[in-house]
Amino acid sequence: MPTNNAILTRLGLRYPIIQAPMAGTSTPALAAAVSNAGGLGSLGLGNVSTDVAREQIRQLKQLTGKPFNINMFCHTPDPADAQRETGWLQRLQPWFAEFSAEAPKQLDKGYDSFVGNQAMLDVLLEERPPVVSFHFGLPDVDAIAELQQAGIFLMGCATSLEEARAIEAAGLDAIVAQGYEAGGHRGLFDPKQESGLLLDDLLAQLKDTIELPVVATGGLMDGKDISRILAAGASAAQLGTAFISCPESAAPQAYRDQLLSDNAQETAVTAIFSGRPARGMVNRSHREIGPYAAELAGYPQAYSAAKALHAAAVAKGSHDFAPYWAGTSAHRSRALPAAGLMACLVEEMQQA
Ligand SMILES: Cc1cc2nc3c(=O)[nH]c(=O)nc-3n(C[C@H](O)[C@H](O)[C@H](O)COP(=O)(O)O)c2cc1C
Known part of the structure; x- marks a missing residue:
């Protein structure tokens, strides 16, 4: 993997800092603040939906003339399975009962994958974001070709050498190497194939094998962390959890409070919220229901059960069932405006 400035030069960034895409938590205001400060929001x-995607991209364009990244999920949705879904709702019944709430009768289908999603591809081709990145796998070859013909820089997330090789073979422009420390969903192509590789070990595996530029992500919170992974050969650093506490994020107050509390000391990977492994701050969901369960519904259907349980708990004043995603370094969160956080990161990098 090249230790050069491939990504900085190609995208015209001032700093090798990417604010991670965070579905439900990233906002046009957050992304614009990071891009305007010389990073990549x-x-x-x-x-x-396609309507919301178009609207959000347009809002972001209003807020910045600098490059930015749009992220899509390329999962293979688990097939609907009424028996399995009913079984999962029955398993959750005692916790709904604790909050005097009815469990949903059935689970929502959830959102579509970007794979084979012509309507979403059309939105991207019309709006032409400078960068598009993929999580949970890759789109089909025709979509990749059309996005690249439109001049869009493409990145794919890899949690193992095998996934990185697949991204390189598909002809994308860069790899986002996600260590096991990372907050949010593991980018696993196949959720059953967990490498468990920590970021430094993953980077070491990619170093001599992968020719594409690599963006490192997982547990990076300050400029010293960024300098370390640049020295290990990465071309840029992608930070997620570090940006959740910024006022520009969409995180609710309880999420912010927990990130700045002792709860942020302990994070773990569990599949029980959505049906796919993801890292968040440990709470009663992790301890009493997860981290894994034989009856678990598929992805993304399981998400609607977790959201209903969380809502029922919140209605009774409990945030103990919240999918508050966070990386292993969440306890080093800083509640700063995004521009201020960017300035800190840059200064710390220079000092390091
Ligand atoms: C709240 C949250 C939501 C996330 N959502 C996405 C997403 O929609 N797409 C994606 O590619 N990665 C997502 N991630 C993972 C990030 O891209 C990145 O891998 C992770 O934040 C890095 O670890 P860190 O949180 O310790 O910085 C999310 C992470 C968090 C914390």
């Missing part, structure tokens, strides 16, 4: 739009 991102919007996670993997869980929204």
